[in-house]
Every structure is written in C-alpha cells, then in structure tokens.
Amino acid sequence: MGTPTAPDNSRFRVLVVEDDNVIGHHLQTGLQGNGYTTAWSRTGAAALTEATRAPYDALLLDLGLPDMDGLDVARTLRGRCRDLLIIILTARTDDIDIIAGLDAGADDYLVKPFSLTVLLARLRAHLRRQSVTSAAEQPIHLGDLVIDPVARRCHLHDTELPLRLKEFELLTLLARHAGEAVSRETLMAEVWDENWFGSTKTLDVTMAALRRRLTETNPGPSRLPRITTLRGHGYRLDP
Known part of the structure; x- marks a missing residue:
C-alpha cells in the first residue's frame, strides 16, 4: 500500500497568527501536512506586515497577541482585503467577545481547545465554497x-x-x-x-x-x- 499524499491545497495560502509556540507549530505542521502553503506570525505587527507582503486566502487569528488585540488585526486586514477568509481562534467564550470578533470582520470562529480535524474541515468547507461558483452563472x-x-x-x-x-x-x-x-x-x-x-x-x-x-x-x-x-x-x- 502506498504512502497517503497530502490533498492538493497548495494553491491556498494560509497565514497563522499565534504567539503560543506549541499551538502555532501544531497549526503550521497540520496545515502543511494537508498541502496548504503556510506562514506563521507570532505578533499582530508581524501579521500585518506579512499580509501586506504576500496575498493570502485565509487568516487563522488568535485574539490574545502580545503586542496588540487580535480584533484590531482583524479590522485592519478586513479593511485591506475584503475577500480574505478570517477565522478567529479564541479562548474567550462569552457571547459579547464572539460577537465583537464577528463585528470586527471575522467570518468564523473556533473556541479553544479545538481539534485540528475540526479546524481543517471548517477551513476546507470555506475555501471550497469560495471557489465553486460556475463561470456560466449569470448576474x-x-x-x-x-x-x-x-x-x-x-x-x-x-x-x-x-x-x-x-x-x-x-x-x-x-x-x-x-x-x-x-x-x-x-x-x-x-x-x-x-x-x-x-x-x-x-x-x-x-x-x-x-x-x-x-x-x-x-x-x-x-x-x-x-x-x-x-x-x-x-x-x-x-x-
């Protein structure tokens, strides 16, 4: 039996913004293992710079960053990139925090702790949905x-x-x-x-x-x- 190959997700670029080394490494390794082209930023400032340097399809964003609130990162990048998929990864479980994240421009959220399997399924569903529009579909x-x-x-x-x-x-x-x-x-x-x-x-x-x-x-x-x-x-x- 041959070795399983990673899905062909290489056309999708995902930026991980996470200051925790264990979680960040886990996310980056898991994404790359599933074929995604991935970069990892540990601060909000680094994420803003990286998102300006190269185009990304999705952003996995921790809210508890050491230099700035993740909500400010979401607002800034949403203003620059209207079609960027933003998924918030948060330990904040109160409704007001989740609503604030969505209002800041996020498209989705996952509450920590979450499984990599769930994250990959959610990411795959979002990106697939963005790319299935038929070229023949009329206005x-x-x-x-x-x-x-x-x-x-x-x-x-x-x-x-x-x-x-x-x-x-x-x-x-x-x-x-x-x-x-x-x-x-x-x-x-x-x-x-x-x-x-x-x-x-x-x-x-x-x-x-x-x-x-x-x-x-x-x-x-x-x-x-x-x-x-x-x-x-x-x-x-x-x-």
Missing part, C-alpha cells in the same frame, strides 16, 4: 440590486456595496431563492459549514451587518429587496 437582478456571483460584486444602481465575504455569500444564497423561505440550518450549511454544531449567532450577526449595509448604501429611492425574518424558521428575501 441576479432583483429590483435595482444586481448580484454577480462570478465577479463576486454587488451593485445597487451604480453604487457598489462593500460586502464582506460571508455577507456576499449570504445575500447570494437568499437571492438564488428569492421569495422562498430559507431555513437557518440551510443558511448555516451552505454559507458556513455543513457540519456546523453549536450556536448560530454568527448567522444573526452577519445578517444584521448585511441589512445595515443594504440600508446605508441605498443611494436614494430604489427598488431594494427586503430581508424578512421568519421566526422559528429562517429568512426570506422578498423581491
């Missing part, structure tokens, strides 16, 4: 809102909406099922992870941010789809 027109899944751009009239990665994916999924009720379970499985277990507050925070962006970017009178909350079930995008 979706809903009133004055135009969503282009291929270009990953969204416009209201002639104004582009500065949507984060998960906000765009969430809006696109709802738009593909415009007028239909979409359950919370379906949204979590399609936008985050089909094996998601636990709180779905990340969905609520992202949905609130999406609604806020749609409202704030509205350049004036327009035919803007409305996101309706279906209590006990999920959401519906009303054209």
Whole structure:
C-alpha cells in the first residue's frame, strides 16, 4: 500500500497568527501536512506586515497577541482585503467577545481547545465554497440590486456595496431563492459549514451587518429587496 499524499491545497495560502509556540507549530505542521502553503506570525505587527507582503486566502487569528488585540488585526486586514477568509481562534467564550470578533470582520470562529480535524474541515468547507461558483452563472437582478456571483460584486444602481465575504455569500444564497423561505440550518450549511454544531449567532450577526449595509448604501429611492425574518424558521428575501 502506498504512502497517503497530502490533498492538493497548495494553491491556498494560509497565514497563522499565534504567539503560543506549541499551538502555532501544531497549526503550521497540520496545515502543511494537508498541502496548504503556510506562514506563521507570532505578533499582530508581524501579521500585518506579512499580509501586506504576500496575498493570502485565509487568516487563522488568535485574539490574545502580545503586542496588540487580535480584533484590531482583524479590522485592519478586513479593511485591506475584503475577500480574505478570517477565522478567529479564541479562548474567550462569552457571547459579547464572539460577537465583537464577528463585528470586527471575522467570518468564523473556533473556541479553544479545538481539534485540528475540526479546524481543517471548517477551513476546507470555506475555501471550497469560495471557489465553486460556475463561470456560466449569470448576474441576479432583483429590483435595482444586481448580484454577480462570478465577479463576486454587488451593485445597487451604480453604487457598489462593500460586502464582506460571508455577507456576499449570504445575500447570494437568499437571492438564488428569492421569495422562498430559507431555513437557518440551510443558511448555516451552505454559507458556513455543513457540519456546523453549536450556536448560530454568527448567522444573526452577519445578517444584521448585511441589512445595515443594504440600508446605508441605498443611494436614494430604489427598488431594494427586503430581508424578512421568519421566526422559528429562517429568512426570506422578498423581491
């Protein structure tokens, strides 16, 4: 029997930001063993420099860094890299801390301690979801809102909406099922992870941010789809 080979993930670049040598080494070794091109920064400042030096697809970010709060790193990099996947690795378990991380621009979070298997599955699901859009998929027109899944751009009239990665994916999924009720379970499985277990507050925070962006970017009178909350079930995008 031949030796198993690592998955072909070499096209994906992952930046690990972790000051703990044991955890950082474990993450870097595990990622490289699964084929990812990986760099490791031990401080927030080093992470900001590295993320400027080379393009990355994903950021695994510890919040408890020695020189600055990981939330500031998330905010800064989200401002620079709209499509960067940011997964927070935190020992903070309070809802307010997790919500703060998502509000700072993170797409997902894992509470320490976590298994490498779970992290790799979550990372694989996110990156796969970003790359499966068909080149033949046509833009979706809903009133004055135009969503282009291929270009990953969204416009209201002639104004582009500065949507984060998960906000765009969430809006696109709802738009593909415009007028239909979409359950919370379906949204979590399609936008985050089909094996998601636990709180779905990340969905609520992202949905609130999406609604806020749609409202704030509205350049004036327009035919803007409305996101309706279906209590006990999920959401519906009303054209």
